[in-house]
Amino acid sequence: MLDKDVDRDHFYTTFATIRFDVLVCLDTEPYEMLIGARGLNWACTLTISQNFEMQMDDYDFYSLKDKISPYLKHNGNQKFGSYIFLKYLCEHSPNKYRKKIINPSIVRLCAPRKATNIDEADRTVFYRWMP
Numbered sequence: 001m002l003d004k005d006v007d008r009d010h011f012y013t014t015f016a017t018i019r020f021d022v023l024v025c026l027d028t029e030p031y032e033m034l035i036g037a038r039g040l041n042w043a044c045t046l047t048i049s050q051n052f053e054m055q056m057d058d059y060d061f062y063s064l065k066d067k068i069s070p071y072l073k074h075n076g077n078q079k080f081g082s083y084i085f086l087k088y089l090c091e092h093s094p095n096k097y098r099k100k101i102i103n104p105s106i107v108r109l110c111a112p113r114k115a116t117n118i119d120e121a122d123r124t125v126f127y128r129w130m131p
Helices: 060-076 083-090 102-111
Strands: 009-017 018-025 031-037 042-050
Touching: 009 042, 009 083, 031 060
Parallel strands: none
Antiparallel strands: 009 018, 018 031, 031 042
């Protein structure tokens, strides 16, 4: 992505029969990975270091573990840890930038805590693209 001068990319993968939407954001400092689980009402934001290392905080891990535990038997393995999950995401991420436009609903799914209410007077409204 950095070679192609791309700021964000979206992909999805299935872990334990649950679809996870992943949004990689290289336009923030530090970089971020937004992860949202379809149908589980769970999402988190992970910080990616300059060395491209990341870790999941305890709150996000335990809330995911509580929600995903009934589905783990479908994954063929009852073990679950943040390392196992993050390694799975990395192994199932695309090798190349896919050149697809990211749907705003994906951003809302993956980053619910980043969305804030803005006062009416401070809002900026997008009207259209200029040719």
